[in-house]
Amino acid sequence: MSNLTNYNEVSKVYDGGRKAFDGHVLKSTMENFTGKKFQEMDIIDIGSGTGNFSEYFIQFEPRSLTLLDASEGMLNKARAKVKTPSNKTQLTFKQAVLPEIPYQDNSFDAGMINHVVHHLEKNPDGESYPVLLKTLKEVYRILKPGGVLTIITDTPENLEGNWFVHLVPGAMKKWHKLLPTHKQMKDMLKNSGFTLKSAFRSLMMSYFPAYGDLDGPIHESWRNLNSFWDVCTDAEIQNMVRKVTQMKKEDTLQKYFETHHKIDSTGAYEIFVVKKEL
Secondary structure: OOOOOOOHHHHOOOOHHOOOOOHHHHHHHHHHHHOOOOOOOOEEEEEEOHHHHHHHHHHHOOOOEEEEEEEEEHHHHHHHOOOOOOOOEEEEEEEOOOOOOOOOOEEEEEEEEEEHHHHHHOOOOOOOHHHHHHHHHHHHHEEEEEEEEEEEOOHHHHHHOHHHHHHHHHHHHHHHHHHOHHHHHHHHHHOOOOEEEEEEEEEEOOOOHHHHHHHHHHOHHHHEEEHHHHHHHHOOOOOOHHHHHHHHHHHHHHHHHHHOOOOOHOEEEEEEEEEEEO
């Protein structure tokens, strides 16, 4: 479960503004680097949330699909919408708090960790990420030899490209500590035993369709869809609302967006693909 967000509550509205993204990329990399057809795979969705990604993957009928999350509220949402199109897929829902992954060694052909990394550390210092490192080692353990892990995460480099984070500089500094850099991610993956197969940036804010809503930061419902706001104090939120409201009144909000929106160059997030070699 996130150390920032009460996802039992957020689960009630989460699917209204968050979508699965780049699922086709994850699927193709899993097939390519395992050398297996998707229908032959045992897949685990680690930090599955409401099951947006699993809902996409279930249509391809993997041999088994396991959704693991700490929030019972999120898992209940997932149970309601992730349905097997036939009896070909063994579907499992499991509540567990990372880094614990309560499965035997060599259980899965592929795993995915999608926008979970920033939820793991209680007191991040920006230098070490012990819970993340333990989680990666656990994933390595439960993957079969030749298994593949895909990770979608923000890095500090990506964070800077989000226009709205510049509205609250103090929170942006806190987030720099929550997010491992590109190099830190690569080093932890290597230290966990994995071989890096691919790493690339997505230049589209696919997971957050309301990203370009310039009025969004004013509204709590919009902020609830992005964990960035959970590190903000009430005073910071109030100051931000006043600032955005003033820019709207002065007709300068669009200019602010254009100045600080840098996703086209920084990337919105990164995708890492690693393998447990034979």
